Amino acid sequence: MRQILLLLLLLLMFSAIPLWAAVEIAPRGKNPVLLEDVYQQKGVPYIAIEDALDAVGLSGHWNSIKHTFRIRTRRGWAEISPASSFLKLAGNYYPLQKKPRFIDGRLRVTDHFILNQLSLLVGRPIYFRNLDPDSDTPVAEEKNTLEQLFAFLLNKKTKSSGPLVRAVVIDAGHGGLDPGVIAASGFKEKELNLQVAKKLAKQLKMKLGVTIYLSRDGDYELSLEQRLEPASKDDVDLWLLIHAQASLSSELRGVNLFVRSEGVANSLLTEQEINNSVDSSSLKLADQLALSLRQAGIRVNGIYPSPLLYLGRGSLPTVQIELGYLSNQEELLQLQDDNYQNQLVQALFQGIRSYAKQLKGER
Template identity: 65%
Template structure:
């Protein structure tokens, strides 16, 4: 049966691919050079067994289910050339590219290695394509990025006397895109949604302003849809919620990210905002200060070129709420009282920023 399946895959995918080479390893380890790699339409396909060996995982082909099983600390992960999903623990996670049989071996793409395989290993993975087939790369990928970068999230001038007209909030991940999964099974998407909902309620109750959530339930949202919530005319602030994971269980605390055109700053001593700082940095400083005042550890404020932050001058901060890889912090983050502590701190930081911003505007006028 397996022979028939392989033969069929050869017929479906005629073999004239270009060979290539890639480096793969867990972050912090020496990379493993893999040369049994094929390029198809600009996408590298790596034998799943080779990829697993490079990151310290194991697996095997199941001839009964016609699927490949991957052993992980979360249980057995299952992929198949007939399915566009990774199955684990009774849940299904979408794959960007289906696995393919090429030259007698089941192969996966760089997307699977950097995302699903990293999720199964519980660690970040280093991947480098040494022979990128640029000439055959799909044009639609570039066009998609251009479309996203067309969303210029610019600050709109307002004559309103309100401190804030509205706030956009993006609870990261959702649906089959779970984000980080803690060893206990707690998912990043749950934390992001809980914090977003509770902060939205706080802002509505105390400021009486509309709040635009990129999602209000457990479903997937495209990057374009996330940008749309922040593109509304009356939005003065955009906050994005995520969580993190680290190699060491000891790492903990909140990280704040802003666009790279903003310079990073150390606010450990609660220093006042320096003249000339961007609105995003002002907002991040006020959020960091309020979090620290509420006994919540803040590791720092960092510039980031990540696509999720978009472009423009709309005051934007991505808040990494903590490390789900730290058992103590994970327990705190699931505690409603600690969540309320975070919410109160964020509200105070937002209110503090809004007052400063209004005073700054009045001085200019």
């Protein structure tokens, strides 16, 4: 009996320990560096920040007084902390998908940090390969409410009769304790998202007479399940996610449109590969939005597949609209201007109306 209890205790101890993994990292065009001091937790690799920096030619150190890790870049010192969901650089704050974590005595970051924030610090794309992607795959469990919402949305069917667009969900990103991007002036992304979402909702209700579901109508935080819930309604035909972004380069500006990726996470795909990798209904909607924005004189950088959207696959036309860069001072002032917001909203409205007309021609 004591041997059985000892065996169970050992199993519990080892099950709580993160699994080791290995990754390859390098600036694009350089020979990859193999890193083996990597922990895999729930499918997410955690890489020691010092190792990642060394692999891409940067350096940094832990500040024991401020409890932050400082990274030396060409634009000055960047800072991250296990207590913060932001990277700080030159007075700007950039949101992180996951906080850095101390594991086995070392501060570690995820693959998302390396592919996004670290690549911007380096100033070029970074090659990243997880050599053990399935070493910590969670055991499948019975579907919960959130999973049922996913399943419903992934299987929404295009209607063959009735109004072309019956209802639209507009998701104003972030909210409450989650501010999104924070500009150097203190202006928060969550404020812009809600302002534009409300204006677009009003235009669609007044001019198209469609039902509008706002994920939030005030400054409060939502769970993922709460954001998904409006899109699960039977009459919803379009899903728009309103966001803004920031860059370590103050020169970047313009609108970026993201559509659901069909399992493709490489940002360096060819145009044909992008067209083959995204949901076609979402791409048609994004095309019309981009055309209307450009016709209104608003810069659109492009349409991109995003593995980070809530849904990886599905038939509900979904576009994430990044309205501009809060890190660009000129564009920040524009985005805060009521007249420019109205210009953006009018262009988005025209894009949605053009998409509805396109559907009518295809029916």
